[in-house]
Amino acid sequence: MVSRAAVGEISPMLLTAGRWALVLAILAVFAGRTVLSHGAELRARWRSILALGALGFTAFNALMYGAGHLTSAVNIALLQGAIPIFVIAGAAMFQGADIRRGQVLGLVTTLAGVALVATQGDPAQLLRFRFNPGDLLMLVACILYAGYTLALRGQPPGGGLWFFAGLAAGAFVTSIPLAAVEAGLGRSLGPTPTGWAILAFVALGPSFLAQVFYMRAIGLIGAARAGLFINLVPVFGALLAVALLGEPFHAYHVLALSLVLAGVLASEASARAGRTDGEPPPR
Numbered sequence: 001m002v003s004r005a006a007v008g009e010i011s012p013m014l015l016t017a018g019r020w021a022l023v024l025a026i027l028a029v030f031a032g033r034t035v036l037s038h039g040a041e042l043r044a045r046w047r048s049i050l051a052l053g054a055l056g057f058t059a060f061n062a063l064m065y066g067a068g069h070l071t072s073a074v075n076i077a078l079l080q081g082a083i084p085i086f087v088i089a090g091a092a093m094f095q096g097a098d099i100r101r102g103q104v105l106g107l108v109t110t111l112a113g114v115a116l117v118a119t120q121g122d123p124a125q126l127l128r129f130r131f132n133p134g135d136l137l138m139l140v141a142c143i144l145y146a147g148y149t150l151a152l153r154g155q156p157p158g159g160g161l162w163f164f165a166g167l168a169a170g171a172f173v174t175s176i177p178l179a180a181v182e183a184g185l186g187r188s189l190g191p192t193p194t195g196w197a198i199l200a201f202v203a204l205g206p207s208f209l210a211q212v213f214y215m216r217a218i219g220l221i222g223a224a225r226a227g228l229f230i231n232l233v234p235v236f237g238a239l240l241a242v243a244l245l246g247e248p249f250h251a252y253h254v255l256a257l258s259l260v261l262a263g264v265l266a267s268e269a270s271a272r273a274g275r276t277d278g279e280p281p282p283r
Helices: 012-037 039-044 046-068 075-080 082-094 101-119 125-130 133-154 160-184 193-221 223-247 251-274
Strands: none
Touching: 012 039, 012 046, 012 133, 012 160, 012 193, 039 046, 039 160, 046 075, 046 101, 046 125, 046 133, 075 082, 075 101, 075 133, 075 223, 082 101, 082 133, 082 223, 101 125, 101 223, 101 251, 133 193, 160 193, 193 223
16 A cells, blocks of 8 residues: 555655665664674574575565566455465475365465455456466565565574564665666655655554564464465555545455455464464463
8 A cells, every 4th residue: 555655755666775774773773782782693694684684575575566567456466365375385395384274275265355355356357367477576576475484483582673683684785786776777766755754654564563573473373374364465455545545445345354364263273273383372
């Protein structure tokens, strides 16, 4: 929703670099001593941290922005629903997770809700789906984010803010060349007053709070279970567009949210019954 609002207010790659610069500023103020006290751990892990920040944050956003210029919003929303599929498959293949039938059923149900939102209540649009280069970019973005999700399972116990600070630094460093290319092509747009507000929201909300909560969730319930919640993103995006942008509200919004929530609940019930990721009960 904010990406749409940012058009004409701040350019995409400047927004990408700026969001992580602000996150680092926030961390410096509120967790600077904690980060500095873990300097040795950060130096020891700098290669893997840089890779995670580059793939999970910078590359995913850059590829999605690129896909937006080549393919439709419907295709992007549908393909984003592939992230939990890749996460569950990767958890089974590389981490030995025992994927239960209830989780698969939950995944299929959430995908149905995503498809309903993406097609605006007209499933016949799926028959008109055409694959193009933009879809390939989005598919690569989804694979990278799934890999990032799986890799977070190996985050240091109690890593918390110092580990996230490393990821944010990696994202900022790797986003600078993209912003430089954007400027070199004459497409850079400095933030307007509205652009500054957008940048502040993106830094505090999606970049800081959401990512810290997501990391913590993976630590508590595992990648396969946490990844399924990604399918709530397009549904909540549609509902926020209704609430904040005045877009029309339709019955399919209610049905889509019901399907996604039902799928998440079904998957959670199955996972709790079998403790699929071998996690102890959260403390």
